[in-house]
Amino acid sequence: MADQLKLTVNGTEQTVSVTAEMPLLYGLRNELGLSGPRYGCGLAQCGACAVLVDGSEIRSCITPVSAVVGKKVTTIEGLPALWAATKGHSETGSQTLHPVQQAWIDEQVPQCGYCQSGMMIVAAELLTKNPDPTVPEIKDAYTHKPPSAHLCRCGTYAAIISAVQRAAQVMKS
Amino acid sequence: MALPLKPYHSPLFSPKLTRRGFIKGGGVLAVSFTFPHLSAAATDAPATTLALASWLEIRHDNTVLVRTGRAEIGTGMSAFYAQVIAEELNVPPERVTLIMGDTDKTPDGGYSAGFLTGAENLRKVGAYTYQALLSLAARHLGVPVASLKVADGVVSAGDRSIRYGELVREQKLELKIPVSGQAARVDPKAWNGVNGLDGLVVLGNPPTRPVSEYKFIGRSHPMPGIPDKVTGKTQWTCDVWLPEMLHARMVRPATLGATLISVGPLDKKQFPSAQVAVKKNLVAVLSPNEWEAINAAQAVSAGTRWTEWSGLPGSENLTQALRSYKWGAPSDAKGDAAETAAALARSTRTIAATYEQPYVKHAPIGPFVAVADVKSDGSATIWAHSANSQGLRARIADILGISTEKVVVRWLDHAGQFGRTTFGGDGAEGDAAILSQLTGKPVRVQWSLQDDLAWSASSPGWVEDIRCGLDTSGNIAAIQSSFYSAQSNDARIVGAILAGVPSTSSKPDYWVATEWPYDKIPARHEEVYGMPNLGSDSSAVGLRGLIMRTPGQRQQNFALESLINEAASAAHADPVEFRLRHTSDPRLIEILHATVEAASWKPRPSPHPEAKATGTDPVIGRGVCIMVRQNAYWVGIAEVAVTPATGAVQVVKFTIGLDCGKIINPRQLERCMKSGVVMGVSEALKEEVIFDTGKITSTMWGSYNILTMAEMPEIKTVNISRDDKGFGGGSEGANAICPPAIAAAFFDATGVQPRRIPLTSTYVQRLLRTA
Numbered sequence: 050m051a052d053q054l055k056l057t058v059n060g061t062e063q064t065v066s067v068t069a070e071m072p073l074l075y076g077l078r079n080e081l082g083l084s085g086p087r088y089g090c091g092l093a094q095c096g097a098c099a100v101l102v103d104g105s106e107i108r109s110c111i112t113p114v115s116a117v118v119g120k121k122v123t124t125i126e127g128l129p130a131l132w133a134a135t136k137g138h139s140e141t142g143s144q145t146l147h148p149v150q151q152a153w154i155d156e157q158v159p160q161c162g163y164c165q166s167g168m169m170i171v172a173a174e175l176l177t178k179n180p181d182p183t184v185p186e187i188k189d190a191y192t193h194k195p196p197s198a199h200l201c202r203c204g205t206y207a208a209i210i211s212a213v214q215r216a217a218q219v220m221k222s
Numbered sequence: 223m224a225l226p227l228k229p230y231h232s233p234l235f236s237p238k239l240t241r242r243g244f245i246k247g248g249g250v251l252a253v254s255f256t257f258p259h260l261s262a263a264a265t266d267a268p269a270t271t272l273a274l275a276s277w278l279e280i281r282h283d284n285t286v287l288v289r290t291g292r293a294e295i296g297t298g299m300s301a302f303y304a305q306v307i308a309e310e311l312n313v314p315p316e317r318v319t320l321i322m323g324d325t326d327k328t329p330d331g332g333y334s335a336g337f338l339t340g341a342e343n344l345r346k347v348g349a350y351t352y353q354a355l356l357s358l359a360a361r362h363l364g365v366p367v368a369s370l371k372v373a374d375g376v377v378s379a380g381d382r383s384i385r386y387g388e389l390v391r392e393q394k395l396e397l398k399i400p401v402s403g404q405a406a407r408v409d410p411k412a413w414n415g416v417n418g419l420d421g422l423v424v425l426g427n428p429p430t431r432p433v434s435e436y437k438f439i440g441r442s443h444p445m446p447g448i449p450d451k452v453t454g455k456t457q458w459t460c461d462v463w464l465p466e467m468l469h470a471r472m473v474r475p476a477t478l479g480a481t482l483i484s485v486g487p488l489d490k491k492q493f494p495s496a497q498v499a500v501k502k503n504l505v506a507v508l509s510p511n512e513w514e515a516i517n518a519a520q521a522v523s524a525g526t527r528w529t530e531w532s533g534l535p536g537s538e539n540l541t542q543a544l545r546s547y548k549w550g551a552p553s554d555a556k557g558d559a560a561e562t563a564a565a566l567a568r569s570t571r572t573i574a575a576t577y578e579q580p581y582v583k584h585a586p587i588g589p590f591v592a593v594a595d596v597k598s599d600g601s602a603t604i605w606a607h608s609a610n611s612q613g614l615r616a617r618i619a620d621i622l623g624i625s626t627e628k629v630v631v632r633w634l635d636h637a638g639q640f641g642r643t644t645f646g647g648d649g650a651e652g653d654a655a656i657l658s659q660l661t662g663k664p665v666r667v668q669w670s671l672q673d674d675l676a677w678s679a680s681s682p683g684w685v686e687d688i689r690c691g692l693d694t695s696g697n698i699a700a701i702q703s704s705f706y707s708a709q710s711n712d713a714r715i716v717g718a719i720l721a722g723v724p725s726t727s728s729k730p731d732y733w734v735a736t737e738w739p740y741d742k743i744p745a746r747h748e749e750v751y752g753m754p755n756l757g758s759d760s761s762a763v764g765l766r767g768l769i770m771r772t773p774g775q776r777q778q779n780f781a782l783e784s785l786i787n788e789a790a791s792a793a794h795a796d797p798v799e800f801r802l803r804h805t806s807d808p809r810l811i812e813i814l815h816a817t818v819e820a821a822s823w824k825p826r827p828s829p830h831p832e833a834k835a836t837g838t839d840p841v842i843g844r845g846v847c848i849m850v851r852q853n854a855y856w857v858g859i860a861e862v863a864v865t866p867a868t869g870a871v872q873v874v875k876f877t878i879g880l881d882c883g884k885i886i887n888p889r890q891l892e893r894c895m896k897s898g899v900v901m902g903v904s905e906a907l908k909e910e911v912i913f914d915t916g917k918i919t920s921t922m923w924g925s926y927n928i929l930t931m932a933e934m935p936e937i938k939t940v941n942i943s944r945d946d947k948g949f950g951g952g953s954e955g956a957n958a959i960c961p962p963a964i965a966a967a968f969f970d971a972t973g974v975q976p977r978r979i980p981l982t983s984t985y986v987q988r989l990l991r992t993a
Binding site for chain 1: 295297444445447449451452456457460461513585586587589635636637640668670671890893894896897898899900901929930932933934937
């Protein structure tokens, strides 16, 4: 049976009418129209569905909607507002991209781009917790953090590392 | 009214510029096409007409709209095409907007991996249009064409000038340019069941811009789709939503060849909105709610019974199965067999080896997804990510039993395809079309990862026997090779096979894919043998094979370059110097020198003097390989660390060199080279499709392994751009030059030849133990 669940997504409180055990991925995509997180494996093995919950990456394909009630969910659509909040500006209506997004454009990271939403989520979390990561630390964040490595089949890993370093410079200044 | 234009080559191929009318407040010069041969024989008209969308429009606001059926496949085509058109028109690429892949909005068709033919087409479209614009400007300014100067879309004569937009203002002008070719259509006689892979080809030779005057080609123009992709604004194939659309999940047997005994029950109390749809062996559960569809499909699947099929040898017995297959005559050969046999007989020393590789997968991160809306009037629209929308359109029409004209394929972004949709489609498109026809509703089919890794076609495993003879100086006198593999053109759509509706089949042939780089080797003979899908002589079942990035040449070059490395070692020669002895091609020699220098290569023979096949300490080695493909010269240099006791192989550094003629876009090229190396290292170290006697069992990322970021080597790129050699294929080939260089580096480190990839720890431990 459907439950009325209150979520805070990208700074806005939302109520969705879904079964509580439904993975957050389908709530974000089908109920809230957010296409940033994407279905890759449904098994938390690839990272294409990653979103931030209270600032930490989770895999929305295996996380029930009920598990994020009362928490702050951020998708790539919400990264500009997250950045504005970090800088102490008004969260709503920010047109300035998060430095991670801008770096992804400047470094021309996406090839097909399917996995890149999850890749940017990792970068946003990493740079909050480690403002000046080394290359081994970046590789570690994308590879060894549970539940799985973030996979890119186009092979954009080198561009991702460059973009994370570029975003780090901007976020420090 | 007809406007005068200079004919090029032949009056038959001359473009025609016509004023069709007036547009108040607007204005456009639209480029369409004509089939010149039609005037001779109207019956030659293509069987399938293409949509009459214009190819290019010069608009009154000075913008340029380009429509092409070729699509962005992740390698930067959307940037390159804009640059090519911009260069010929002499306008900045920022003013060019591309519409790609929609069959009702683009005129030309063709497969997206064929960038060189696509670029050549657009170059000519741009060149014809530029000449038409010059004619219009000359009339406007009252001067001869020869006295006009053009910069960034402004034509000037002395102190007077006019913009392209003003030339078309308030008018509707049409430029017809000559083409040949046809849209894709199903043809059972064709080698892969569908014709028209190249789509339309522009005829004639309009004057194109000299390379010395290039302003936009050679610059790092960005890929236009990236900002929307990083902000979440892109509508991907998986994001199509239609009123009354049903979400479908497929209920599959273990494998092709299994047949349906009974469909499991659907508990309507638990899944009130769900329904089951069945057509022969195609079974799906559909619901307006995606989560309900997922759960109901699992429940129905658990209760569904199928017959079992087993005809596969099991992946551990693949080599043996290929060896015992009754191969017919070679399906293709190059070189001189008799001369090569004689030269081998005369050789002072012969080196023979067998190389092999298991089945591998395209394995994109996003499994197949498609949306179909088949209307009651028989028309159908498919939203899909195909690298050949016109090919998919033809196949969908065939499946649904309707004319091709009634099908529209709308192209949207999705995860990279790496060749698996080159012939149209391979996955969810057919399921969606059949289910929409069955239910009368728009249907979105999302394959699960397990569906995709089990049911999409694979790049077939292969075995190659190759040998060479050395002369008294230690140089290669002759090379003979025999390549054996299952065909890789099974472009049938899975849903059609299961539903028992028409589906074309492909021929069991293979082809010699090598572009021969060693002109100083006096004799060579290459032959290739093809077979139907593994596991069956019938096209109905077995392990389906499809081309994958750098097809054929990736495999055959691994064997050739590995043998060259073995021969260099036998001749106690440095493998770079050994290659230089066997080629006189100046481009190959130059890029080889440049890459070797960038990698700080010190000449010596392999193996390394301290090579070891035992111990817990890592041993290091380096290896080299080359490849010539599509007017591009590749060099790969790998540096590896092998830990014999554990079998761990790490590629520490990879230097990749490329001369692909005139570089169109340095940054996009560099990222294609680096990302191609990641895929190539992945294939060399990790990738293998595992199957038992009935089905593929490596159906998750935990069992089909691809390279992670931490496993990526340091990558260094080296480029040479040439103004006098045209464009070359730079986006695809990087993956193919990794495995031979890595295998050579492994030998250099351990003194043991690895003649099979992937170099997994299990394989390496076994190999070193038995060495």
